Amino acid sequence: MAQIGKDISQAKSLLEQGQLVGIPTETVYGLAGNALNPDAVAKIFATKNRPVFDPLILHTSALERVHEFVIEIPFPLDLLAAKFWPGPLTLLLPKKGIVPDLVTSGLDTVAVRVPNHPLTQQLLSELDFPLAAPSANPFGYISPTKASHVEDQLGEKIAYILDGGDCEVGLESTIVGIEEGKVTVYRLGGLDLNDIKEVVGEVNVMTHSTSNPKSPGMLKSHYSPTKPFIIGNLKVLISEYSKKGIPFAVISFHQTFPSINHAKQIQLSKVGDLNEAAKNLFAAMRTLDTMDVSVILSELLPEDGLGRAINDRLRRAAVQ
Numbered sequence: 001m002a003q004i005g006k007d008i009s010q011a012k013s014l015l016e017q018g019q020l021v022g023i024p025t026e027t028v029y030g031l032a033g034n035a036l037n038p039d040a041v042a043k044i045f046a047t048k049n050r051p052v053f054d055p056l057i058l059h060t061s062a063l064e065r066v067h068e069f070v071i072e073i074p075f076p077l078d079l080l081a082a083k084f085w086p087g088p089l090t091l092l093l094p095k096k097g098i099v100p101d102l103v104t105s106g107l108d109t110v111a112v113r114v115p116n117h118p119l120t121q122q123l124l125s126e127l128d129f130p131l132a133a134p135s136a137n138p139f140g141y142i143s144p145t146k147a148s149h150v151e152d153q154l155g156e157k158i159a160y161i162l163d164g165g166d167c168e169v170g171l172e173s174t175i176v177g178i179e180e181g182k183v184t185v186y187r188l189g190g191l192d193l194n195d196i197k198e199v200v201g202e203v204n205v206m207t208h209s210t211s212n213p214k215s216p217g218m219l220k221s222h223y224s225p226t227k228p229f230i231i232g233n234l235k236v237l238i239s240e241y242s243k244k245g246i247p248f249a250v251i252s253f254h255q256t257f258p259s260i261n262h263a264k265q266i267q268l269s270k271v272g273d274l275n276e277a278a279k280n281l282f283a284a285m286r287t288l289d290t291m292d293v294s295v296i297l298s299e300l301l302p303e304d305g306l307g308r309a310i311n312d313r314l315r316r317a318a319v320q
């Protein structure tokens with residue numbers, strides 16, 4: 001199994017040898033390799049079982065270094081970069097030749113992000129190459145928000161996991177680019193859409209695509225637990241599944257259900273805070289997915305702030 005620790009120099013030396021390391025970010029844990037080394041990048045795809053047509057995000061330590069990898073940061077994406085990096089924002093930018101085609105799946109844009117986590121910031125600033133890092137989960141499954149999540153699923157395939165504790169944001173980065181001259185959001189995520197609108201005005205939201213998706217994270221079924229995941233009015237669902245005698249577990253925003261064993265229900269935020277709910281969402285899905293139940297029941301959260309990105313993940317989890 002992978003070793004788990006806080007040893008940045010060990011992580012650094014493994015990455016320099018072309019190995020993969022689990023890294024913490026404020027959004028979710030990443031499965032990192034040297035983005036400029038095609039062999040290391042190929043290992044990322046193989047380790048995750050990820051199709052090579054699904055491009056990776058390139059992570060670097062600071063805005064100034066982004067220019068080594070992209071031709072430009074066009075207006076008004078430059079305003080977003082200046083305001084929100086380091087942070088849960090990924091920009092799609094025209095790539096330079098130095099970025100291997102394998103990273104971008106042959107596209108002429110590269111997804112770039114400056115993550116905001118002290119350990120990974122330090123690691124990135126000590127490395128002389130950027131890191132390609134998808135979420136550290138098998139393709140299609142829920143993203144990891146704790147080092148132990150990475151260990152559970154990829155521990156046998158990688159040497160080291162840098163332990164940065166629980167991810168503060170808990171949802172993947174928001175992906176933004178420009179399409180036909182308009183700022184376009186391709187994945188709702190940890191940076192609130194309203195914060196983006198405050199800087200650039202109205203934006204296109206294009207997060208769904210059924211065929212030939214620009215980004216496979218746009219596929220309707222993604223970020224999914226193994227168990228059937230049903231969304232609806234929890235009171236109605238609970239009574240229906242109780243009557244049918246089908247064992248279930250429940251994810252709610254803040255409501256508790258006295259008739260249900262407390263181990264089989266998780267409140268995402270007892271005080272009804274959407275940021276806290278985002279932080280707890282993926283761990284809750286994982287916990288209930290490994291429990292001895294046949295189905296997970298959930299409800300949608302209010303569609304404001306991070307609620308919109310949370311609901312996006314819940315809806316995708318519910319598509320079988």
Ligand code: TXA
Pocket residue numbers: 025027028029030031054055056057090092104107109110111113115133134135136171172173174175186214215216217218
């Ligand atoms: O928060 C995050 O973004 C995390 C942490 C580790 O940084 N990473 C992450 O990576 O979620 P991943 O690979 O699980 O999701 C990246 C998404 C994929 O849906 C991919 O298709 C899309 O970004 N993507 C990457 N490069 C792209 C490009 N050039 N054009 C369009 N979509 C792209």
Ligand code: MG
Pocket residue numbers: 134135143
């Ligand atoms: Mg992912």
